[in-house]
Amino acid sequence: MASVEELTIALSSLKLQDELTPAINEMLASAKPASIAKAAMTLFDNGIYACEISSLYSKYCGRFGEPIATLRKNLPPKHPVAAIFIQHREFLKTFEDLENLNASIFKMKALPITSKDYTGLTHIFEELAKVPPHLEYEEHYLFPKFERKGLESIIRAAKTQHLDFEQTFAGLKQLVKSFLRTDFDDFKKRLNSITKSLVPIGTTNILMEEMILYPLVLDTGS
DSSP, X not given: OOOHHHHHHHHHHHHHOSOOOHHHHHHHHHXXXXXXXXXXXXXXXXXXXXXXXXXXXXXXXXXXXXXXXXHXXXXXXXXXXXHHHHHHHHHHHHHHHHHHHHHHHHTOSOOOTXXXXXXXXXXXXXXXXTHHHHHHHIIIIIHHHHHTTTOHHHHHHHHXXXXXXXHHHHHHHHHHHTGGGSOHHHHHXXXXXXXXHHHHHHHHHHHHIIIIIHHHXXXXXX
């Protein structure tokens, strides 16, 4: 079994290179989720940015599959983290939907309130409105338990991302509510700007939590 130090070096290689040696490929493919999490935590504590962790996780999943897939599958249905994982999948889908719809709206000359795209936008907004309660649940009920397990640095980063998301979502909420009073060209430019901030913030938070935080929590028997 590879050591955390060896896996940290392997993850660094994955971050920087597209081609890996067979030995590194085998090491990363066979590593347990908690071991990958510990190695990623080492990179994070050594100064790698959260967005780089997110990008690294996406690259890892694209090559080796999701390390937490087995963890999700084996969790009892009533385990509090099981619900978190389900919501994460839903939110990632909503972020993707927002990106796609934003790209379409940005090319439009008008957005009638009777149109399918306007209905789609309001639906996406309603789905995104479920994120802040999710973040509040994590912070009030889960994170205090996790902080006692030596995960303070990653939790601080997650809380910062939560705050950034909530503040950016507040801007989206105001924009959607003022749609009828807003010039459409201004509306679509502001929607584009908010989308390009909100989606990376939300995606980075989820992928960082799933690469580092929750595998470590589940590994300690929480």
